Amino acid sequence: xxxxxxxxxxxxxxxxxxxxxxxxxxxxxxxxxxxxxxxxxxxxxxxxxxxxxxxxxxxxxxxxxxxxxxxxxxxxxxxxxxxxxxxxxxxxxxxxxxxxxxxxxxxxxxxxxxxxxxxxxxxxxxxxxxxxxxxxxxxxxxxxxxxxxxxxxxxxxxxxxxxxxxxxxxxxxxxxxxxxxxxxxxxxxxxxxxxxxxxxxxxxxxxxxxxxxxxxxxxxxxxxxxxxxxxxxxxxxxxxxxxxxxxxxxxx
Ligand SMILES: [Zn+2]
Numbered sequence: 289x290x291x292x293x294x295x296x297x298x299x300x301x302x303x304x305x306x307x308x309x310x311x312x313x314x315x316x317x318x319x320x321x322x323x324x325x326x327x328x329x330x331x332x333x334x335x336x337x338x339x340x341x342x343x344x345x346x347x348x349x350x351x352x353x354x355x356x357x358x359x360x361x362x363x364x365x366x367x368x369x370x371x372x373x374x375x376x377x378x379x380x381x382x383x384x385x386x387x388x389x390x391x392x393x394x395x396x397x398x399x400x401x402x403x404x405x406x407x408x409x410x411x412x413x414x415x416x417x418x419x420x421x422x423x424x425x426x427x428x429x430x431x432x433x434x435x436x437x438x439x440x441x442x443x444x445x446x447x448x449x450x451x452x453x454x455x456x457x458x459x460x461x462x463x464x465x466x467x468x469x470x471x472x473x474x475x476x477x478x479x480x481x482x483x484x485x486x487x488x489x490x491x492x493x494x495x496x497x498x499x500x501x502x503x504x505x506x507x508x509x510x511x512x513x514x515x516x517x518x519x520x521x522x523x524x525x526x527x528x529x530x531x532x533x534x535x536x537x538x539x540x
Pocket of ligand 1: 444445447448449466467468469470
């Protein structure tokens with residue numbers, strides 16, 4: 289029964305039986321890990337606040353091959369995000385993003401890019417709550433990209449030509465873009481250069497710089513977020529709950 293030590297971010301935790309908690313971590317070395325923290329509900333628990341959602345911890349646990357749940361021995365707090373986690377807007381946004389992460393990331397599948405992205409998003413939105421919208425879009429773009437579901441929005445899906453900055457592309461039902469030359473009839477779902485620049489910026493920038501880049505592009509961020517939620521729903525066959533999923537339905 290090997291003992292594992294790794295940095296991890298608490299995605300969610302919930303009560304199990306009288307004194308224990310189940311904790312779901314995104315770990316640096318082993319991807320998504322679910323574990324039991326025995327005695328965590330007791331007043332003087334050795335875990336302290338190391339099991340609170342969105343805390344960054346150094347976690348030590350026993351891993352048995354035959355058992356899906358690991359046995360958490362210890363969590364040393366590296367960074368608490370308790371202030372942010374008690375803000376309803378932050379909590380709602382990151383509960384949804386956490387569900388999205390758990391839906392698209394298989395357990396025990398390490399991915400350093402994913403870990404760094406998620407940790408940077410939590411830190412950015414925790415430090416400045418006004419970045420919640422842009423951080424959410426950033427997270428959705430990266431989750432879709434890492435899962436292989438994000439279309440290439442730099443080129444026309446029919447002729448392969450790269451879009452000009454000012455060109456209005458049209459979003460197809462398969463979420464790829466088509467140029468005005470290849471399009472038949474009127475543009476039904478215009479997708480402009482601002483939306484394309486936001487998607488391109490997320491590839492190059494961290495979430496903090498991305499928030500600066502998109503700070504004046506509120507409406508485009510919201511429109512893009514609706515499209516990303518449609519891609520998510522179409523890719524996994526259902527909506528990911530946790531956020532105002534009504535926004536998708538009212539868009540028509
Ligand atoms: Zn074309």
